[in-house]
Amino acid sequence: MQMGFYFDQTRCTGCNACRVACKDWNDVPEGPEAWMQVKYLEQGETPDVFVAYMLQTCFHCESPICAEACPADAITKRPEDGIVLVDRNACLGKEECGAKCLKACPYQAPQFGPEPGAKMGKCVFCTDRLAQGKMPSCVEACYTRALDFGPLDELQKKYGQAVEAPSFKYSKRTKPSVVMNPKNPK
Amino acid sequence: MENPQQSQDVRIVRATSAFDCGGRCPLLLHVKDNKIIRIEGDDHPDSDRQLRTCLRCRAYRKYVHHPERLMHPQKRVGAKGEGRFERISWDEALSILSGKLKETKDKFGPESILLMTGGGYLASLHSGSMAAPRLLNQFGGYTTHYGNISSEGAVWASLVQYGSVMVGHSREDMLNSKLIILWGWDPARMISGSNTMHHLLKAKENGAKVISVEPRYTDTAAAVADKWIPIYPGTDTAMMAAMAYVMITENLQDQAFLNKYTIGFDKFKEYILGDEDGQAKTPQWAEAVCGVPAETIADLAREYAAAKPAALMDCQGPARSAMGEQYCRFAATLSAMTGNVGKPGGSACGGLMGIPIGHMFRMSAIPPGKNPVEMTGPKIKGTLDIRDRVIKRIHINKLWEAILEGKAGGFPADVKMAWSMCNNYLNQIGNANKGDKALKKLPFFAVNEIFMTAQARYADLLLPVTTAAERSDLTYAWPSGPYYTFVNRAIEPLGECKSDLEICEMLSDYLGVKDYRLGAKEEDILKHMVDQNPVTSKYVTDFDKFKNDGIHRIELKEPYIAFRKQIEDPENNPFDTPSGKIEIYSQRVADINSPKCPPVPKYIPTFEDRNDPLFEKYPLQLLTPHPRNRVHSEMYKVEWLREAEPHVLWIHPSDAEARGVSNGDDIQAFNDRGRVAVQAFVTQRIKPGVVCMFEGAWYQPDENGVDRGACANTLTKDDYSGGGAAVMNTSLVQVAKA
Ligand code: SF4
Ligand code: SF4
Numbered sequence: 001m002q003m004g005f006y007f008d009q010t011r012c013t014g015c016n017a018c019r020v021a022c023k024d025w026n027d028v029p030e031g032p033e034a035w036m037q038v039k040y041l042e043q044g045e046t047p048d049v050f051v052a053y054m055l056q057t058c059f060h061c062e063s064p065i066c067a068e069a070c071p072a073d074a075i076t077k078r079p080e081d082g083i084v085l086v087d088r089n090a091c092l093g094k095e096e097c098g099a100k101c102l103k104a105c106p107y108q109a110p111q112f113g114p115e116p117g118a119k120m121g122k123c124v125f126c127t128d129r130l131a132q133g134k135m136p137s138c139v140e141a142c143y144t145r146a147l148d149f150g151p152l153d154e155l156q157k158k159y160g161q162a163v164e165a166p167s168f169k170y171s172k173r174t175k176p177s178v179v180m181n182p183k184n185p186k
Numbered sequence: 187m188e189n190p191q192q193s194q195d196v197r198i199v200r201a202t203s204a205f206d207c208g209g210r211c212p213l214l215l216h217v218k219d220n221k222i223i224r225i226e227g228d229d230h231p232d233s234d235r236q237l238r239t240c241l242r243c244r245a246y247r248k249y250v251h252h253p254e255r256l257m258h259p260q261k262r263v264g265a266k267g268e269g270r271f272e273r274i275s276w277d278e279a280l281s282i283l284s285g286k287l288k289e290t291k292d293k294f295g296p297e298s299i300l301l302m303t304g305g306g307y308l309a310s311l312h313s314g315s316m317a318a319p320r321l322l323n324q325f326g327g328y329t330t331h332y333g334n335i336s337s338e339g340a341v342w343a344s345l346v347q348y349g350s351v352m353v354g355h356s357r358e359d360m361l362n363s364k365l366i367i368l369w370g371w372d373p374a375r376m377i378s379g380s381n382t383m384h385h386l387l388k389a390k391e392n393g394a395k396v397i398s399v400e401p402r403y404t405d406t407a408a409a410v411a412d413k414w415i416p417i418y419p420g421t422d423t424a425m426m427a428a429m430a431y432v433m434i435t436e437n438l439q440d441q442a443f444l445n446k447y448t449i450g451f452d453k454f455k456e457y458i459l460g461d462e463d464g465q466a467k468t469p470q471w472a473e474a475v476c477g478v479p480a481e482t483i484a485d486l487a488r489e490y491a492a493a494k495p496a497a498l499m500d501c502q503g504p505a506r507s508a509m510g511e512q513y514c515r516f517a518a519t520l521s522a523m524t525g526n527v528g529k530p531g532g533s534a535c536g537g538l539m540g541i542p543i544g545h546m547f548r549m550s551a552i553p554p555g556k557n558p559v560e561m562t563g564p565k566i567k568g569t570l571d572i573r574d575r576v577i578k579r580i581h582i583n584k585l586w587e588a589i590l591e592g593k594a595g596g597f598p599a600d601v602k603m604a605w606s607m608c609n610n611y612l613n614q615i616g617n618a619n620k621g622d623k624a625l626k627k628l629p630f631f632a633v634n635e636i637f638m639t640a641q642a643r644y645a646d647l648l649l650p651v652t653t654a655a656e657r658s659d660l661t662y663a664w665p666s667g668p669y670y671t672f673v674n675r676a677i678e679p680l681g682e683c684k685s686d687l688e689i690c691e692m693l694s695d696y697l698g699v700k701d702y703r704l705g706a707k708e709e710d711i712l713k714h715m716v717d718q719n720p721v722t723s724k725y726v727t728d729f730d731k732f733k734n735d736g737i738h739r740i741e742l743k744e745p746y747i748a749f750r751k752q753i754e755d756p757e758n759n760p761f762d763t764p765s766g767k768i769e770i771y772s773q774r775v776a777d778i779n780s781p782k783c784p785p786v787p788k789y790i791p792t793f794e795d796r797n798d799p800l801f802e803k804y805p806l807q808l809l810t811p812h813p814r815n816r817v818h819s820e821m822y823k824v825e826w827l828r829e830a831e832p833h834v835l836w837i838h839p840s841d842a843e844a845r846g847v848s849n850g851d852d853i854q855a856f857n858d859r860g861r862v863a864v865q866a867f868v869t870q871r872i873k874p875g876v877v878c879m880f881e882g883a884w885y886q887p888d889e890n891g892v893d894r895g896a897c898a899n900t901l902t903k904d905d906y907s908g909g910g911a912a913v914m915n916t917s918l919v920q921v922a923k924a
């Protein structure tokens with residue numbers, strides 16, 4: 001089984017509640033490390049402007065290139081649900097290995113704090129919440145219900161097969177576990 | 187993986203915050219060792235019905251446990267405004283404050299004590315805005331302010347037109363609309379009641395067409411609007427007049443509705459057609475004023491008149507301007523012309539959107555009693571004449587001038603001391619640099635506060651206050667419930683913090699005021715408040731369940747529609763106006779006899795608009811809307827929120843280019859009132875000629891007087907409109923590269 005995210009770009013207002021809720025639940029300190037980020041896209045000219053937001057998080061790829069890139073084997077994909085996790089104790093720290101996971105990942109998902117020797121952190125799919133039968137914190141936080149999660153095949157059944165969206169390129173190499181409802185310029 | 191949430195010593199406390207926003211979203215606070223360690227949102231089993239909280243309360247624990255919170259009473263040691271203080275005991279603090287109150291009353295009379303309350307904390311029991319008035323009334327009186335910074339224009343307009351401020355529909359009703367016009371409304375950012383955005387998205391997905399009229403392409407518009415019509419600030423009424431012109435000349439108005447439910451349409455028509463002033467309010471005329479193509483205006487008028495039902499959603503942004511009340515009255519008039527008042531899927535307008543179920547305006551509070559200083563003078567209850575209201579009180583947006591000029595300047599008192607709580611007015615009313623002068627001149631200033639805010643830095647005496655997490659209370663949604671929330675105390679007060687009520691109770695002993703203390707336990711008082719309130723007592727029958735759940739949801743069988751009864755059965759349900767009808771022409775306003783208050787809604791040019799000679803020097807109109815990551819100036823310090831959106835100034839590429847400004851550049855925005863340092867956000871999302879900077883960032887002048895915090899009100903004017911609206915969105919500025 002492979003867990004994945006659904007992102008309805010047509011509903012996202014870029015509010016950042018997902019970002020803050022993720023920091024809260026996972027106790028990520030203030031600063032640049034944010035496992036969930038919201039990217040901004042603006043096109044066109046007044047008054048025909050097109051604005052879209054895109055989530056930037058770990059998409060728990062089918063072929064996690066980050067794990068291959070890690071010299072310390074700190075990144076593993078859980079067989080039971082495909083969630084990609086990092087062992088922060090095994091991580092060498094951003095200077096020592098040169099953040100190889102971050103360089104490899106097409107989605108800038110691996111995150112590092114500002115402190116020297118900062119260990120990689122990234123979306124853990126709120127595994128502790130899943131174990132309690134709860135939604136991931138970001139999904140629970142989204143007030144427009146732009147986010148959903150679940151086994152990827154169920155998401156595909158419910159929401160379709162779309163994987164491309166403005167500001168998002170589906171990586172055929174890593175195969176991110178995501179279904180999109182893209183927002184396209186009129 | 188380790189899971190602290192599972193451990194035995196974590197309690198889950200059901201509460202809400204009590205910020206000055208429209209949410210009151212249920213929160214599940216995870217508490218361990220007197221610390222909130224995590225937060226979850228509403229756990230209603232139906233996820234669609236959960237009242238989901240926005241990013242601000244998601245960061246609530248970083249606010250409550252912020253390292254910069256004030257923890258002890260302090261007195262000033264540096265110069266005024268410098269922000270240097272030393273720790274003192276509560277006994278010393280209360281001796282100083284009681285001593286100053288007695289001395290000021292004895293020497294100058296009670297009217298020279300200024301009480302500044304409001305805004306910051308909105309709940310029933312612990313809000314200083316009731317506790318302190320009660321104490322000072324028993325002590326002998328005080329002077330205070332009049333008017334709400336955000337909603338005064340909308341309140342005035344709704345009272346004129348409808349005789350009621352409950353002009354909203356419950357949110358589900360948007361699903362009944364065919365057309366929704368967002369006119370100055372951005373619920374994606376300012377929330378407007380939990381789940382409003384969710385319902386708006388559903389309405390759009392249900393097939394409603396959505397059009398946004400606004401100088402900015404808001405986050406809401408970006409998510410839902412089929413079309414954005416950019417307009418110059420302060421000229422909404424010109425466009426509305428032209429829409430009325432098109433409807434009248436093409437006979438599109440719902441004349442039967444107007445005949446049956448309104449008075450004064452003929453007078454309004456005379457104005458629109460130009461019989462009164464020789465200027466027909468044609469789309470061509472409006473185009474020159476508001477910058478919207480005549481054809482676009484005419485199309486919107488036709489579309490609005492044809493779509494049935496249609497909801498015109500006017501809100502408080504444009505109402506916070508020098509033509510604030512005209513805008514809300516105009517919107518309400520268009521709504522009547524299209525027959526959309528009192529109908530499912532329609533809207534009454536009026537800018538307030540409140541429904542009378544679970545609304546903050548109907549909440550319980552400690553009775554403050556009567557102010558001896560206000561016993562004489564005109565009766566102001568119900569008056570629409572702002573001049574009556576500023577005889578005994580100071581208009582909120584004139585506080586600084588009142589302190590500086592006193593009676594000689596026509597204000598009700600010579601202020602010799604001020605005591606402030608639940609607000610950061612230096613930051614939140616117009617003209618912060620004038621505020622700096624006023625607070626430096628003020629002989630004594632006591633401030634109850636949670637943080638060292640921009641205003642708190644000017645205190646002589648600082649009293650540390652608890653957050654909502656440190657006390658139990660009742661909160662009410664606004665504007666659109668329908669639900670009641672119970673705040674269960676999550677943690678014991680931090681440091682030496684006390685609630686405003688406790689501070690007043692202690693102070694009453696020092697002042698020798700007897701019988702001030704409420705003398706009952708917090709929970710008993712709250713129960714009493716629920717039982718005594720005519721609305722809550724009707725719905726909340728099981729107090730313990732309410733307390734345990736933290737929320738009481740009211741199940742409406744069908745959406746609440748403002749004025750439904752008045753429209754369906756007018757004989758038995760007149761409007762609460764003198765005529766019993768919707769007053770497009772108001773005799774009460776005519777009697778005020780002021781050019782600023784025309785009896786029918788009109789477009790009136792204002793100061794600091796595009797025709798003001800000042801426009802040559804300061805050619806950009808400044809908007810100061812709600813931020814997404816603060817509630818006004820509250821939560822400014824919370825880093826999780828600051829990093830979610832940097833503080834910037836929106837400027838159109840054409841205006842940026844003309845000034846050599848690129849995206850991300852350090853720039854300064856300035857006018858004769860002040861100068862702020864901020865970063866440029868160059869975007870197509872704003873009309874050329876307009877710039878936008880979100881309000882609430884903390885004023886922080888450097889040695890040259892440049893506001894490094896970039897508080898929007900360093901640039902805004904301290905004045906009010908004919909109906910009493912604070913004019914935060916009527917300012918001209920210039921922008922230059924720093
Ligand atoms: S999104 Fe990046 S970090 Fe996450 S699994 Fe894929 S490659 Fe690895
Ligand atoms: S699933 Fe959990 S860890 Fe991953 S982005 Fe969402 S909140 Fe953060």
Ligand code: SF4
Pocket residue numbers: 011012013014015016017018019038053141142143144145146147
């Ligand atoms: S919480 Fe939802 S609406 Fe807000 S930024 Fe995240 S995905 Fe978008």
